[in-house]
Amino acid sequence: MKRTKRTIIVICMIALMMMFAAVPAMAALPNVVNVTDTAQLQAALSTATTNTHLAYDIHIVGTVSAPGGTMIIPSNVYFYINAGSQFNAQGGNAISNYGVIYINGTINHSSNVTNFDDGKVFIDSSTGEIKGNTKLLTSGDVIDIRGSFKVIFDANGGTVHERENIEDYVLKANPYFTTLPEPVYQCHKFIGWFTEDGEDAWTIDDEVTDDMTLYAQWEVNHDWDDGVVTTFATCEGTGVMTRTCQREGCGETYTIIIPATGHEWTVTEVPPTCTEEGYTKHECGNDPAHDYVDAYVDALGHTEVTETVEATCTEDGYVKVTCEVCGEEISYTVLEKPGHNHVLTGHKDATYYEEGYDEYTCSRCGDTYRVIIPQLTVEGAKVASYNKNLQDKGNQNLTFTITLTLSDGVTTLDFQHAESVNGGQKGTKTFIYDEYTVVVAWNDNNTVTSIAVTLN
Ligand SMILES: [Zn+2]
Ligand SMILES: [Zn+2]
Ligand SMILES: [Zn+2]
Ligand SMILES: [Zn+2]
Numbered sequence: 341m342k343r344t345k346r347t348i349i350v351i352c353m354i355a356l357m358m359m360f361a362a363v364p365a366m367a368a369l370p371n372v373v374n375v376t377d378t379a380q381l382q383a384a385l386s387t388a389t390t391n392t393h394l395a396y397d398i399h400i401v402g403t404v405s406a407p408g409g410t411m412i413i414p415s416n417v418y419f420y421i422n423a424g425s426q427f428n429a430q431g432g433n434a435i436s437n438y439g440v441i442y443i444n445g446t447i448n449h450s451s452n453v454t455n456f457d458d459g460k461v462f463i464d465s466s467t468g469e470i471k472g473n474t475k476l477l478t479s480g481d482v483i484d485i486r487g488s489f490k491v492i493f494d495a496n497g498g499t500v501h502e503r504e505n506i507e508d509y510v511l512k513a514n515p516y517f518t519t520l521p522e523p524v525y526q527c528h529k530f531i532g533w534f535t536e537d538g539e540d541a542w543t544i545d546d547e548v549t550d551d552m553t554l555y556a557q558w559e560v561n562h563d564w565d566d567g568v569v570t571t572f573a574t575c576e577g578t579g580v581m582t583r584t585c586q587r588e589g590c591g592e593t594y595t596i597i598i599p600a601t602g603h604e605w606t607v608t609e610v611p612p613t614c615t616e617e618g619y620t621k622h623e624c625g626n627d628p629a630h631d632y633v634d635a636y637v638d639a640l641g642h643t644e645v646t647e648t649v650e651a652t653c654t655e656d657g658y659v660k661v662t663c664e665v666c667g668e669e670i671s672y673t674v675l676e677k678p679g680h681n682h683v684l685t686g687h688k689d690a691t692y693y694e695e696g697y698d699e700y701t702c703s704r705c706g707d708t709y710r711v712i713i714p715q716l717t718v719e720g721a722k723v724a725s726y727n728k729n730l731q732d733k734g735n736q737n738l739t740f741t742i743t744l745t746l747s748d749g750v751t752t753l754d755f756q757h758a759e760s761v762n763g764g765q766k767g768t769k770t771f772i773y774d775e776y777t778v779v780v781a782w783n784d785n786n787t788v789t790s791i792a793v794t795l796n
Contacts, residue, residue: 489515492553493533498525500556515548527590528558563587564594573598575626603630614642614666642670651675653705680707690716691775772796 494505500523510517520533520542532541533554542554562585573579579598585591604625612618618637624630642663651657657675662668685708686699696713766789768781779792 489548490551491517491548493521493523494553494555495523495525496556497558498523498528498530498556500524505553510548516546517544517548520544523556525556525558527560527562527585527587527592529561531557531559533557562590562592567596569598570595571598573601575603575624575630576600601626609635612637612639614640614663614668640665642666642668644670649675651677653678653680653702653707678704680705682707682709686710688713690714 489510491508491510492505493500493508495503500506500521506521508517508521523530534541534557535552535554538555538557541557564583565586567581567583569579570582571578571580578600581596581598582593583596584593606623606625608621608623610619610621617639619633620635621633622631643665644661645664647658647660647662649657649660654677656677659671659673659675661670661672663670680702681704682700682702684698685701686697688696688699690696690713695715697710698713699708699710701708766782766784768779771778771780775796777794777796779790779794780788781790781792782788
């Protein structure tokens with residue numbers, strides 16, 4: 341229902357008389373203001389008006405007159421007109437109500453009050469009728485609190501109208517709520533009002549049949565942050581993430597177990613080599629401290645191949661053992677060169693024409709060399725004997741014997757010759773002897789002066 345914020349009503353007189361035996365126990369509620377005169381009412385209303393977040397109970401005790409003007413009862417004010425009390429607007433005043441007026445006890449009215457919100461009870465301004473919701477009450481009717489059911493809304497940890505609980509009333513003649521209060525509770529979601537048995541939620545369609553208490557039911561509803569990892573998961577250990585409610589003043593946390601990550605294995609088979617054993621390497625990508633090796637395989641050993649190069653007479657040979665797989669040299673043995681084994685395989689005597697030699701050949705490799713025997717030369721020549729009668733001039737028979745000693749120191753050539761010469765005249769004579777040519781010269785005394793020997 342729409343209504344203007346203010347409703348001005350001209351009232352000649354408002355007198356609400358309430359008579360009942362006992363004042364309800366309100367002392368437990370906060371901010372109860374008992375007003376016993378007009379000034380207090382004015383003060384209480386103005387305070388309530390300007391402190392709209394302040395929950396208020398204004399209890400009318402005794403006769404209270406409100407002077408002319410507009411009185412606003414804010415929505416957070418619970419306005420009680422107690423039994424035996426009178427509320428007198430004293431004419432020309434208005435009450436605009438956004439709260440609730442509870443009639444406690446019997447009303448003996450002689451005035452009208454109108455436009456109360458929520459239709460709890462109102463007194464018609466022109467007719468003086470007292471109305472409660474759909475049921476029309478007429479002037480002179482009696483409303484008895486006993487004709488109402490009291491319903492306590494227990495916020496059950498939250499607050500309703502900033503209290504732990506509130507009371508409300510429905511007329512037995514019309515035992516339904518038109519609205520239900522909306523409680524609040526930080527970090528909780530309101531599910532509904534429930535009776536003590538906690539079964540079905542209470543709705544405005546449910547009939548109130550007795551005094552009762554309705555309890556707010558809540559569902560925890562934090563506003564969790566994304567969480568902070570407070571303990572990191574490892575390969576084999578779980579981690580912890582802590583999530584915190586982001587709402588101011590809550591601070592609730594809960595933890596989530598982060599599963600262990602498990603190892604991130606990379607498995608590598610390292611094959612054996614000739615000299616190193618093989619194995620399987622397990623490396624954890626998350627933590628090198630988890631690495632290990634296993635499945636060892638013996639080293640293969642070398643695969644030997646032998647290369648032999650025999651020594652020659654002049655070059656060392658060797659026996660080299662290597663691994664044909666890895667190339668490693670395992671051993672190297674020098675085969676020492678023996679040197680040539682030269683033996684005499686040829687000979688030619690030197691002559692007076694040419695040199696001779698001894699020829700040596702290596703019995704193994706055929707290497708040869710020759711030792712040259714120098715060509716024979718005439719070392720000396722002398723006249724061994726000759727005819728000494730050359731002093732006699734004239735033709736004579738010159739005879740002489742020539743002995744030649746050759747360069748080898750061994751050979752001696754002797755030859756004799758007889759020559760008829762003209763005595764007293766020098767001359768020469770050439771003899772061909774074997775391979776030698778011998779030129780003998782003499783003087784006019786028939787004395788041999790030179791013998792020259794040359795090879796033919
Ligand atoms: Zn929270
Ligand atoms: Zn690991
Ligand atoms: Zn090898
Ligand atoms: Zn040789």
